[in-house]
Amino acid sequence: MAAVSVLALHGPRNLGAQRWTAVALMAMLWISPLCAASATLLSVRVAHHMALMLLLAPALALGWPSVRLGDPLAWAIGASLALAAWFVPSVYSFAWQSDAAYWALQLVMLGAAWQFWATWFAPATDSRPLIAVAAPALLAMAMGFTGALLTFAPRPLFAEHIFTTVLFDVLPLWDQQLAGLLMWTAGMVPMALLAFVRLGRLAGAPAEGARC
Template sequence: MKDAWIAYCGPAAVPDEFWTRWNADPLLIAALALLAFAVARGRASNARAGWGAIALMLVVFVSPLCALSSALFSARVLHHVILVSAVAPLLALAFPQRRAGAIPLAMLVAVHAATLWLWHAPGPYAWGLASVPAYWLMQLSLLGSAWLMWQAILSPATQSGPALVALAVTIGQMGLLGALIVFASVPLYPVHFASSLAWGFTPLADQQLAGLLMWVPAMLPYLATGLWLAWASLRPVEVAP
């Protein structure tokens, strides 16, 4: 059984056809090819990070995960988690902030948090899947705000203290949003009701799984980065003779 609405990734995937539902949007493929060309030509400061970001974008936008995210809210949240917690920091490593940013880190953290909460409110979420322009506004605002925040956090110009606070605040607000989704007593995202049943989930179980994904696995990249920054700040600085 499929939902009647169609988002960018197409009709909600059902189990029998999942592995056939690859997205071959020529504009998307062209955009990823341009990014790959930039990395291949040495435009990225960290080529491995650049290729990693491209590989993950192929997973979230081209692979059958795209169609699955039309079927399950938990798959959509996994899609968003990969974008903001994995693709964005890899892009920040590949294309880092060259000098001290004009926008304060605290403001970047606040803007990203507001963007994340906005797009996971039931009304804006449903609108973001209702048309192709709305879908890409959702994706680009989530990825763009996360990219700018990660650039500032990973910038050599940012001291470890503010960077660690930014990571802790982001972990806290994502965990709170995930907890609210987990403990909601009723399903909040009706666009996935019919297709979640096709995958063997009740709408509430699908929603709870989505909240757990945002609550626990999503924080791991932030925690790992925080531990790395804390360890780096404790290492003695070698003074050149």
């Protein structure tokens, strides 16, 4: 975060707001009580992930628009896999027990999401409308599938939260179901809307061309 702050301080003035927004979001995600709470409630962990992917990552993409590589669809696949990996119980336990594993998973997910947004925002994507629709649609499907697994699982999937939820007088299964609902409402729905907006633009393009 310190490195990003230095880059924000010395960056172009027209990008200052986006860069300082990224710094503020980093502080919220990893310095504020939100980070500690994510180790207690799975629902807060999901909220943390959604903020990382849908707030911090696009802020980084807008603040450093020249830092981009590859294709938005490829990065959507990468971000989907990184997110799904978090909710494999054995992987979750490994990240819980190892600081290195935790930060590796966080950085992989952030890096993939950052590059998804950076390449999706790029002007070149406008000339590839199907990719512009498919990339957010893929992320929406991944979030929807993961959210469904969390919501409809008949028992708690993560032993780490069996006892931590007691601090908030919440049953582990309720917390897990709330996590799934958050994945839908805060993740799947915005990404699906993004895909539909792009699809609507694609559907309207021929008519606009005819008027010209």
